[in-house]
Amino acid sequence: MNADSSLPVTAEKSFLPNRSDDEGGIDLGQIIDAIRRRLLLVAGVTTVVASAAVLKALTDTPIYEASFEILTNPVTLETRIISAANPQTLSNQQDVVAVSVDEAKLKILKSPKVIDPVVEELQETFPAIDYGDVARGLTVQPTSQDILTVTYQHPDPAVVTAVLDVVEDAFLQFSLEERQRDILRGIDFVDEQLPQLRSRVDALQSQLEALRRQYNLIDPEAQGQQLTQQISSFSQERLDIRVQLNEAKLLYDNLDQQLDQQGELAAASLLNENPRYQSLLDKLLEIDTQLAEDSVLFMGESPEIQYLREQRQQLLPLLAQEGQRTERQLVSMIRELETRDQALGQAIDQLNQRMKVLSSVARRYSDIQRELQIATENLNQFLSKREALRIDAAQRQTPWELLSQPGNPRASAASVKRNLLLGSVLGVLLGIGAALLIDRLSSVIYTPKELKSLSKLPLLGVIPFNEYLERYGPAASVATRLRQAGYILNITNKADEQEQSQASTPFIESFRSLYASLRLLNPDRSLTSLTVSSATPGAGKTTVCLHLGQAAAAMGRRVLLVDTDLRRPSLHKKIGMKNAKGLTDYIASPELSIEEVTQPVPLDDNLSIITAGSLPPDPTKVLSSRRMEEFIGMVNQQFDLVIYDTPPLLGFADAFLTGVHSNGFLMVVGLGKVKRTVFQQALEDLKVSMIPVLGLVANGAKEDQMASSYSYYQYYTQDEALPSQTNGALKTEPAGLLKSLKDLPIVKSMTKK
Template identity: 35%
Template sequence: MEISLVKTSSLNGNNGNRSYLPQVLQTQPLPFSEGQGDDWDLFQILSVVKRRALVIAVVMTAVMAGVVGVTLKQKPEYLAKFQILAEPVNSDDSNVPKLASGIERKFDKSGLDYETQIQVLRSPELMTSIVKQLQLSYPEINYYSLVNSLIITRLGETKIIEVRYQSNDPVKIKVVLDTLAQAYLKYSLENRQTNLRQGIQFVEKQLPSLQNRVDQIQQQVQKFRQNYDFIDPQGQAEQIAGLVQSLSGQRLAINQQLAIARTYFASIQGAEGAKTALSDAPVYQQLITNIRQLEAQTAFELTRFQENSVPIEVLREKRQRLLPLLHQEAQRVWSIKVAQVANEIQNLESQSQTLALAEKKLQKKVEQLPVLARQYTELQRNLQIATESLNRFLATRETLQIQAAQTQIPWQLVQAPVQPEVPVSPNTQRNLMLGLVASTLLGIGSALLLEKLDNTYHTVDAFKDKLKLPLLATIPFEKQLPKIQNGTIADRNRTKLANLRSQDSSGSSEVVEHPDTLNQDYNQYESLKFLEALRVLHTNIQLLSSDQPIRSLVISSAGAGDGKSTVAFHLAQIASTMGQRVLLVDADLRRPRIHTLTNINNLWGLSSVISGNMPVETVIRQLPSVSKFSVITTGPIPPDPAKLLSSQKMKQLMADFQKAFDLVIYDTPPLVGLADASLLAPSTDGIVLVTRMHKTDRSVLKEALDSLKINRSNVLGLVINGHKSMSYYNYYKYKK
């Protein structure tokens, strides 16, 4: 196909074509940003569970296998018990004296310290004789094995002590519990009362010395506070140290600012620093602009007049008059900058000296406090130890006295030990239920963890919520892309739909396909929904402008493998079937794909026109299967693609293409790490960003969007590729 290209300015042509775009797309900042909320609702969790069903099944199977294996390997364990009444049920408190006048007696509920009593029953002194007696029948029993399998507790708030023993031998359990019951009853009559009396005598002998020590230390603390006027020297030291640290931090910050100011003061003394200081002076910059305009006007007038002509002389005279003003303004601005920086340095030095002096004074106070703080802490620690020892001995004496009064009544065996018959473990049903619950929770937790670590998008709503970009189309996953690219399925579906329309419009008898025929065409449904999605994309792009249609656009993606080339090719194919003259330009001069999709040789192409002298008409080739569809391949891959795409010749070609065709589509490399797409986008009506479901990396996509925001590129919208959904199946049924 040969066309005539008119040589015009690419900049002017581009501005003319972009004037009809919606104003919000030209002036407003790009509305994409990552959302901050990571909360999942029930529907999202169900979606994750469905998507990660295999992971959940594997984890549940592994956990259940482990639970079943452990349960089957466990040996049966038996448990038996006996109960002892440690206090009388109805006790007479009339003979128990009150602790003080007007204070109620403390023996209303129980006079026995059960916690202490249980520890005594488990003590080695009491258990040694029991172990020796049991070793006659079971030599493997020792103190630690017996205590580890023995459970002694108080039965609720009652006066009953319950003793339980667990083992895999029920006969051994009966023997051990009988021996323990006899030993505990004997202890309640003999050893327990004797030990309590000895303990009371020992405690009463130690109490006077402990009381004297507490009194002496309290007097020392009182004198220390009076002599040094300190309540808590350690707290005061920490407060002063905190002030020193705060002052040190402030002084360090002031010194950093001072170093920056001095560096800046030294920099503006040189030529480069002076230029930097003058960069934000509006009057100076205005004079520079005026001089440059006069120079440009002079250069322009020289093309029309002689060197010594009057207009040239007038322009040069105006420029000479502006030069003194420029030098005066530069000197004035530079002097003000120097004075400001010098004043700032002086203020910062004064602040630094003041902070250093205050820090030095506080440091002297800190050096005097450690000795006093150490002495005071030593006294407090000694007082605390002595007070705790005194309180502990007083509590022990009271407890022993109460227990001694209660030991006059012997313990009673209210439930004798019985040999167990049913094992208490393993509980197969409980283990399986717990295993099922645990495996389910671990499976769902693993799925949620994998989903949290997954850095890709899996739903259309996720794209829309996070990116805040207009969604132009959702391209379904297509397995039969090679057939579509060859045009076979598209032509067959188009012919089939045309026949159906012609039969319906002619008024002939209604044509109804048999369900078997529909089932045979079901494989074509995948291709049909793919083509319909592309038609939706084409329609949405055309509807972006209310005045005139979009004439040129760039199709790119954040990274490789998102399907941008496939979308560009099929979008061009759809646009051409709708009557538009379409030109598809493969601007990916790094890894071109269009020549593969179109089955066109890539011996010459875009790089041949830009870097060589090949006419553009030579590289524009029309596909034989689709009318009004022209393609320009990349041609030989150049060593510096960005240099070619940023050239003036490329801009001129883009302007000429936009005038000669109804729609020009540029397939460019990915945005991240490459400047190719950003170089071409300003010369078009906008850029379409292609992403891929389950593949596009969030961080890479965010980086691409940030680069577009910095470049102020006009983003037309987002295309989601590789989407799998049943909504297209419902559409296909409706079409049928």
């Protein structure tokens, strides 16, 4: 088969896109994955930084602290007495009498206005103390709605005790002065507002009286209701007249149209109610009926027919006159209804005009009345508040109350807790930053999502990481196939059986899905040959090549695996076969046939393999030879699908020499093993060679990267029962699996072949 006839299965060639096509922005999923991969680094950095912060706190000079609490909204004895004597006083309103604490008050408590007198008193005992020492160590914080906690920290416990004693008295005195100041300011404000409120009330009363005199109003709302009822009544009557008018016009139009079209057969509803018209119409119908019956018996010019026609012609003018008389009656009715409609419209317009004037006056009346009510209420409230403030101003008891006295200063543990918290937060941030930096510098592809985003190529398959194959190598592969064939039907170690089942099921299904994706790339053109390669060694291309061939063979395709990795062949090792005669021997020896170098794979009737054979000194020469081209054409005719296992792309031309004769490349990328730059360089080389890339295969995906597919297989197989009918249990460890299989008939047949 000519290679040109089986070129790309894909609808269009897929190459690495330009860098400008990449979308920008931050991928939160990639950041979370990077942190998860470097979780130990993040934990280590966090532990180191937090430990250093705690160590610093422990080695620093100890800080002593003490505190006291103040109730900022108590009910004093004076307040109770005044409230009982006069319920209208502000003493009944605790939030007004009390000195409330907000952000502004907290700043004032630590301002020089309050602290400077404290410093002056303290300097008599501690001359070196200043405002900065007191303000830095003093903390004023509300712990609940009405409780204020005052804390002071200092290396000297004696200073802590002295400062809190003086600050306690200063804060209580501040509360008394602040309340007195607020009350006096309130009295002054009320006195300033009272003249304006009185003037406002007088002015509004004068406006209301003038409005009533001008429009002779007593209650605008009642007059408005009367006008509204009249307008509603007239509007309803006018609506009824318009309905009658529309009906009359419709009857007139129908009657006029029918009389014009065929007067003798007019059937308007109004004419149906006219007995004279109906009588004439009945006579006309009788004549028409008689005329129709006689037309059958007599000729058209017979006297009988002529007589009937004359009678019919005499009735037609009478019908027309009766229709015109009815039409004149309708015209008269329409004119009468139009006159009544016009009169009602004029009356409604006059009422609406009066309603507009009344609405404007009523609105002004309501506005003035509302403003007068508000102004009167304000005046009364201000008068009451002035008397209440004067009574409250006479109180001398401090509005704040000391709840707890300052205790003995103690060494503060807050610094250790604070440093631990800050160190932990800083450590987490530094650890995350270091993890992201290292992950960025490593530039390794870890997830299928990164791979797809980087290449913009179809991701045809995601192969899960198979720990069993990774641990036991070829032995696990042979054991798996023998188990599927029915020779290993019971395993003594239940844990090992469950491990194999859960690891292999999604692994095998991923290759079936991969082959299905390859076939569906272009259903109109069959896939006959495929080149499997990778950017660098260790990506798992040979494993993908083998299991992809098994998946295709299981679906009834005759598959040939060709090991064209003539530098380090490994396909025969994966299957456990000998590399006696292979591809290089066929190319070098014209007398050899393809059948002599083709070996059937045990347990797979549709799967065959051609190993690499003897290692040549120049693999490039072998792959570019004329006999190699003939070999490719022959195997394409003998097999449904030929899969070539090639060396890595970078550094060698072998894969390109093979790929140019196949339908395209299948790139295998080992997750966590290939750097972005290396992968991009491989795609650039493919772009230059103009060889189509069918798609990508992500190999070695973790469980969390398999998403719903892995969860489905895990659920589906977790309770799967083992076959009950067995030919004997195989009791051996996986490491010695091949040795234990030697006595099986199928293995003996494999050895003979």
